[in-house]
Amino acid sequence: MTDFGFKLSKSSAIELDKVDTSLYERLCQAEPGARICMNCGSCGATCTAGPYSGMSLRKVILGLQRGQDVRSMLSGCMLCGKCSMVCPRGINTRHLILTLCRIYD
Amino acid sequence: MFLTMKENVVIIGGGIAGMEAARQLLLLGYNPIVVEQKEQLGGHVGKWHRLFPDMSSAQDLVRRMEEDISEANIFLETKVNSINRLREGYQVMLSNGVNIACRAILIASGFKLFDATRKEEYGYGVYDHVITNADLEAWFNGNADPRIPHAPESVGFVHCVGSRDLKAGNSQCSKVCCMTAVKQAIEIKERFPSARVWCFYMDLRLFGKKYEDFYIGAQQDYAVQFVRGRISEVSEALGGQIQVKAEDTLTGKPLRVRLDLLVLMSGMSCNPEMTRLARMARLDIDSDGFLKSLDNIRSINESNRPGIFFAGACTGTKTVPETLAEARAAALDIHRYLQKGL
Numbered sequence: 001m002t003d004f005g006f007k008l009s010k011s012s013a014i015e016l017d018k019v020d021t022s023l024y025e026r027l028c029q030a031e032p033g034a035r036i037c038m039n040c041g042s043c044g045a046t047c048t049a050g051p052y053s054g055m056s057l058r059k060v061i062l063g064l065q066r067g068q069d070v071r072s073m074l075s076g077c078m079l080c081g082k083c084s085m086v087c088p089r090g091i092n093t094r095h096l097i098l099t100l101c102r103i104y105d
Numbered sequence: 106m107f108l109t110m111k112e113n114v115v116i117i118g119g120g121i122a123g124m125e126a127a128r129q130l131l132l133l134g135y136n137p138i139v140v141e142q143k144e145q146l147g148g149h150v151g152k153w154h155r156l157f158p159d160m161s162s163a164q165d166l167v168r169r170m171e172e173d174i175s176e177a178n179i180f181l182e183t184k185v186n187s188i189n190r191l192r193e194g195y196q197v198m199l200s201n202g203v204n205i206a207c208r209a210i211l212i213a214s215g216f217k218l219f220d221a222t223r224k225e226e227y228g229y230g231v232y233d234h235v236i237t238n239a240d241l242e243a244w245f246n247g248n249a250d251p252r253i254p255h256a257p258e259s260v261g262f263v264h265c266v267g268s269r270d271l272k273a274g275n276s277q278c279s280k281v282c283c284m285t286a287v288k289q290a291i292e293i294k295e296r297f298p299s300a301r302v303w304c305f306y307m308d309l310r311l312f313g314k315k316y317e318d319f320y321i322g323a324q325q326d327y328a329v330q331f332v333r334g335r336i337s338e339v340s341e342a343l344g345g346q347i348q349v350k351a352e353d354t355l356t357g358k359p360l361r362v363r364l365d366l367l368v369l370m371s372g373m374s375c376n377p378e379m380t381r382l383a384r385m386a387r388l389d390i391d392s393d394g395f396l397k398s399l400d401n402i403r404s405i406n407e408s409n410r411p412g413i414f415f416a417g418a419c420t421g422t423k424t425v426p427e428t429l430a431e432a433r434a435a436a437l438d439i440h441r442y443l444q445k446g447l
Contacts, residue, residue, distance in 0.1 A: 013358065035324045066358075
């Protein structure tokens with residue numbers, strides 16, 4: 001191919017009505033708590049592994065809602081459960097992460 | 106036997122603030138005279154369907170309030186032509202030719218629903234499936250609306266339309282629209298359970314009694330999704346769907362979605378009628394454009410003019426219970442003011 005010196009970049013836009021959220025829906029079936037996250041970020045802020053691995057449960061749930069693959073983030077979780085202590089909505093976050101891992105398996 | 110003449114109190118505005126104040130003034134032994142521009146009482150609430158937090162009927166509320174003031178003088182389709190200061194009190198001249206001498210006036214002229222056509226980027230009045238919160242309530246009340254599809258599969262709600270918008274001349278938050286959006290999102294899901302519903306917000310301001318519970322309920326029981334990001338642009342897709350653009354500010358990515366129906370949360374803005382009254386009665390206007398209370402903490406119901414009082418959204422955005430509480434407080438203020446003079 002001739003190199004014309006420019007390229008077309010893929011749009012990074014999220015097509016909200018087209019993204020595949022089946023994984024998120026499956027998670028919600030098993031863990032209804034996944035629906036009531038209000039993106040406060042307490043989980044990510046308290047996460048022991050977060051600063052080193054990029055793990056943030058808020059981002060995991062949001063990513064699922066946007067049809068993204070969040071496995072790399074999940075693998076950073078050490079299952080310490082600190083996030084469940086700080087969640088103001090009382091989401092059983094540790095259990096939710098385990099459930100999600102099981103769904104991915 | 107002594108004939109006691111009941112003292113006149115002119116109430117400008119026959120919405121819920123004016124009606125509640127009239128009820129209290131009747132109970133206190135006065136002769137309230139309600140002046141309403143429209144052909145019926147009830148104002149904006151009279152056109153609403155259900156009220157949060159208990160989903161009670163707005164129509165019932167207005168009907169009961171009307172019954173309570175059946176003994177008051179009510180002038181419908183009437184405007185105030187002039188307010189003149191007398192040696193003691195005021196002379197109020199109405200458009201129907203009636204002149205009233207009174208020592209106290211209550212201004213309850215309310216707000217004006219923001220005209221959504223002014224936010225051109227949202228396409229209200231341009232595209233087929235863009236409506237406002239008020240249109241949706243009218244439809245809930247049984248009014249046909251061809252813009253609402255028979256079975257919408259995707260519905261979006263836009264918060265802050267004309268609120269928190271300096272360019273539109275409204276810096277204020279309209280307070281009730283966040284909660285109204287959550288309420289209406291739930292009501293849409295109840296009617297169309299398979300529809301996907303998104304609310305596009307900048308902040309969720311759910312401050313009132315049980316508002317937060319509605320929010321949790323909308324997420325948990327109705328799977329309503331909340332997207333933080335203001336819709337920047339609306340266009341029509343082939344086939345008549347609404348194409349919406351926003352930034353998903355939580356993921357930091359641009360976001361697009363096609364919707365069958367888009368509902369704009371028009372906010373509360375200053376009522377031009379209020380500005381006209383202010384000029385007539387030489388009332389001060391506050392820095393936010395609403396009528397200026399004597400003191401925004403202690404004397405919300407009092408104006409800079411003796412004998413002129415305020416109730417409801419003429420001094421700023423209010424919820425229904427706030428407005429009713431203010432109306433009762435204003436009636437008491439008027440009572441004290443008139444007693445003091447005797």
